Amino acid sequence: MSKSLVAQLPTGPAEPAQRVPTDWTTGAMQGRIRRRYAAERRFRLMGLAAVTLSAGFLAFLLATMLWQGIGGFTETRVTVPVDLGAAKLAVTPAQLDGRGADLALAGAGLEGIVDTSASRAYGKDGDNLLSGGAWLTVREAIKADPSLLTRRATFDLPVASPIDVAYKGKGAPEAEAMVARLTPRGVLSRSLNTGFLDSADSTDPTRVGIWGAFKGSLLTMLVTLLLAFPIGVLSALYLEEYAPRNRWTDIIEVSINNLAAVPSIIFGLLGLAVFLGTFGLPRSAPIVGGLTLALMTMPVIVIAGRNAIKAVPPSIRDAALGVGASPIQVVFHHVLPLALPGILTGTIIGMARALGETAPLLLIGMRAFIAAPPRGLTDPATVLPVQIFLWSDQVDRGFVEKTSAAIIALLVFLLAMNGLAIYLRNRFETRW
Amino acid sequence: MSNTPPKMTASHVTVHYGTKRAIDDVSIDIDQDEVVAFIGPSGCGKSTFLRTLNRMNDTVASARVEGDIRLDGHDIYAPDMDVVQLRARVGMVFQKPNPFPKSIYENVAYGPRIHGLAQSKSDMDGIVERSLTRAGLWAEVKDRLSDSGTALSGGQQQRLCIARAIAVDPEVILMDEPCSALDPIATAKIEELIHELRGRYAIAIVTHNMQQAARVSQRTAFFHLGTLVEFGRTSDIFTNPRQERTKDYITGRYG
Numbered sequence: 166m167s168k169s170l171v172a173q174l175p176t177g178p179a180e181p182a183q184r185v186p187t188d189w190t191t192g193a194m195q196g197r198i199r200r201r202y203a204a205e206r207r208f209r210l211m212g213l214a215a216v217t218l219s220a221g222f223l224a225f226l227l228a229t230m231l232w233q234g235i236g237g238f239t240e241t242r243v244t245v246p247v248d249l250g251a252a253k254l255a256v257t258p259a260q261l262d263g264r265g266a267d268l269a270l271a272g273a274g275l276e277g278i279v280d281t282s283a284s285r286a287y288g289k290d291g292d293n294l295l296s297g298g299a300w301l302t303v304r305e306a307i308k309a310d311p312s313l314l315t316r317r318a319t320f321d322l323p324v325a326s327p328i329d330v331a332y333k334g335k336g337a338p339e340a341e342a343m344v345a346r347l348t349p350r351g352v353l354s355r356s357l358n359t360g361f362l363d364s365a366d367s368t369d370p371t372r373v374g375i376w377g378a379f380k381g382s383l384l385t386m387l388v389t390l391l392l393a394f395p396i397g398v399l400s401a402l403y404l405e406e407y408a409p410r411n412r413w414t415d416i417i418e419v420s421i422n423n424l425a426a427v428p429s430i431i432f433g434l435l436g437l438a439v440f441l442g443t444f445g446l447p448r449s450a451p452i453v454g455g456l457t458l459a460l461m462t463m464p465v466i467v468i469a470g471r472n473a474i475k476a477v478p479p480s481i482r483d484a485a486l487g488v489g490a491s492p493i494q495v496v497f498h499h500v501l502p503l504a505l506p507g508i509l510t511g512t513i514i515g516m517a518r519a520l521g522e523t524a525p526l527l528l529i530g531m532r533a534f535i536a537a538p539p540r541g542l543t544d545p546a547t548v549l550p551v552q553i554f555l556w557s558d559q560v561d562r563g564f565v566e567k568t569s570a571a572i573i574a575l576l577v578f579l580l581a582m583n584g585l586a587i588y589l590r591n592r593f594e595t596r597w
Numbered sequence: 598m599s600n601t602p603p604k605m606t607a608s609h610v611t612v613h614y615g616t617k618r619a620i621d622d623v624s625i626d627i628d629q630d631e632v633v634a635f636i637g638p639s640g641c642g643k644s645t646f647l648r649t650l651n652r653m654n655d656t657v658a659s660a661r662v663e664g665d666i667r668l669d670g671h672d673i674y675a676p677d678m679d680v681v682q683l684r685a686r687v688g689m690v691f692q693k694p695n696p697f698p699k700s701i702y703e704n705v706a707y708g709p710r711i712h713g714l715a716q717s718k719s720d721m722d723g724i725v726e727r728s729l730t731r732a733g734l735w736a737e738v739k740d741r742l743s744d745s746g747t748a749l750s751g752g753q754q755q756r757l758c759i760a761r762a763i764a765v766d767p768e769v770i771l772m773d774e775p776c777s778a779l780d781p782i783a784t785a786k787i788e789e790l791i792h793e794l795r796g797r798y799a800i801a802i803v804t805h806n807m808q809q810a811a812r813v814s815q816r817t818a819f820f821h822l823g824t825l826v827e828f829g830r831t832s833d834i835f836t837n838p839r840q841e842r843t844k845d846y847i848t849g850r851y852g
């Protein structure tokens with residue numbers, strides 16, 4: 166190659182013009198620096214105050230709920246001597262083996278015997294002392310140990326709701342008097358209310374349980390998640406990656422944004438009209454609740470999903486296309502994994518909102534009184550927030566702490582769900 | 598340069614973005630065993646033209662390509678051309694290093710995996726090692742293949758991207774300013790690499806660095822405002838350009 170024409174870099178800087186150096190020490194300059202620091206400090210303090218305030222509110226909420234609700238997980242029991250041997254129940258040991266045991270014991274008048282025993286031990290209104298379901302405790306004990314039928318034994322039986330409330334410290338006058346009478350005798354005790362964790366709604370606050378509503382919520386959320394997540398993610402992917410930009414997709418985009426802002430009760434009306442009215446699905450069923458809430462959750466997932474997909478750098482798409490990945494491989498190998506944390510964040514928000522939703526579920530019949538936990542997706546069921554709503558409406562004072570206890574159960578559900586989602590999100594998070 | 602037919606030929610290529618014309622009637626051919634450099638001022642359409650050669654412009658909704666581009670005599674814009682296969686045969690290295698946020702190994706193995714180029718794990722290991730060695734990166738990363746590709750330095754990332762491109766064994770490699778973000782040492786390494794790759798692959802490289810174009814290429818194309826001003830042997834262009842505009846540009850008097 167002969168002499169190249171390639172330009173040489175200019176040599177040396179041009180002579181700088183004479184200029185006065187900036188004086189960084191003048192009063193105005195110092196004032197500006199001070200103001201800058203003050204602004205920073207102010208901003209930090211405001212942020213800190215905001216965080217403290219919200220953390221404080223949260224702590225206050227949790228503390229009051231725990232304080233009021235923890236009693237709902239316990240029950241008061243009274244010691245009652247029952248002389249089953251003397252009562253001579255007309256039940257043969259053979260009857261106690263089979264499925265007929267419950268019927269046989271009820272038919273033999275076990276309930277009356279337990280009530281009489283209570284009256285005998287604690288005076289005239291002793292039978293008002295016991296919960297309506299107290300004799301069931303005796304029944305289960307007999308089934309476990311038939312020899313009880315031939316002797317005298319003492320049982321710790323759950324007390325009636327007014328006594329329970331009074332014993333826990335805020336009852337009606339006559340119940341308070343009864344508790345005052347019994348306490349010195351040392352027959353009242355507190356224990357964990359296992360019934361609360363494994364039964365469903367009841368008219369008697371000592372016999373209500375959270376399991377029915379918990380399972381209802383679980384089934385409903387399952388349906389919601391299984392529908393809203395895949396459909397939401399696929400819609401987001403389609404709209405971002407494949408759909409052409411035209412008037413139709415603009416309309417769809419606006420509709421989805423509006424849908425996310427529609428009051429939830431409207432979705433309830435829609436569910437009522439479409440799922441119950443048109444498709445004839447059963448009332449109060451988790452499947453209908455799940456479908457309705459999925460309609461509500463989907464837009465949230467779509468919006469969050471689209472934003473997460475948009476945030477995936479185009480250079481990654483180029484890189485994948487550049488080595489010959491097909492569009493669908495680009496999406497599933499690169500875009501989706503990178504967008505997943507953002508999608509999951511949106512899903513957490515949507516699902517948390519669905520879990521706490523009451524209004525739309527009232528409309529599709531989930532406010533009915535349902536005394537048995539649902540066994541499937543089409544069984545009548547209720548959900549935790551509706552259960553809370555129903556119990557908070559009860560006049561019986563025994564329901565007050567049950568309401569708070571149900572709120573605790575709802576919060577536990579929420580925390581478990583979010584914890585799982587956050588765990589998944591962190592697992593999929595890619596470090597850049 | 599040789600008697601064999603050119604690897605790629607582009608004739609009368611015009612590209613529009615919407616109504617804006619970015620490339621106007623450009624004809625260039627790239628031979629089997631040569632490096633062609635594209636030079637020209639910013640915005641003159643070098644990247645646009647390069648991206649028409651493996652149809653990366655398909656991803657830009659507003660882009661419209663006219664003209665005839667052939668790889669081994671086959672029209673790459675013909676309906677029966679499989680774009681995915683085309684991009685495997687015509688690989689690309691981008692201006693900004695863009696490794697996948699995955700391990701170094703996975704970055705290189707991704708292409709061969711989706712094209713089914715490795716029969717076994719050891720096969721794949723071989724491809725990864727060979728590609729990284731050819732890209733001059735093996736010695737630096739052989740002990741940390743499971744680290745993230747994004748944790749490498751800029752120059753290493755760019756060589757990783759080159760390794761990724763050659764792992765699928767393309768026939769043509771398009772490089773869009775591969776050294777623009779690199780220091781002189783990394784740049785020298787990549788130039789050395791281009792020298793080694795030459796002969797095995799047909800290479801087209803966009804560069805703003807005249808010395809680099811002079812060092813690595815056999816032929817140079819000078820673009821200006823979307824038109825091809827001059828295309829010829831690099832030694833001619835840099836010593837004895839026929840066009841005044843070319844001379845002004847490479848002597849730095851342009852603009």
Ligand SMILES: Nc1ncnc2c1ncn2[C@@H]1O[C@H](COP(=O)(O)OP(=O)(O)OP(=O)(O)O)[C@@H](O)[C@H]1O
Binds near residue numbers: 641
């Ligand atoms: N996606 C796009 N949509 C619309 N116009 C585009 C697009 N990409 C590039 N252009 C336009 O096409 C022209 C050529 O752009 P191109 O990126 O090919 O230039 P270039 O020569 O590579 O410049 P540089 O050296 O700065 O990279 C420019 O005027 C640019 O504005």
Ligand SMILES: [Mg+2]
Binds near residue numbers: 643644645
């Ligand atoms: Mg460019």
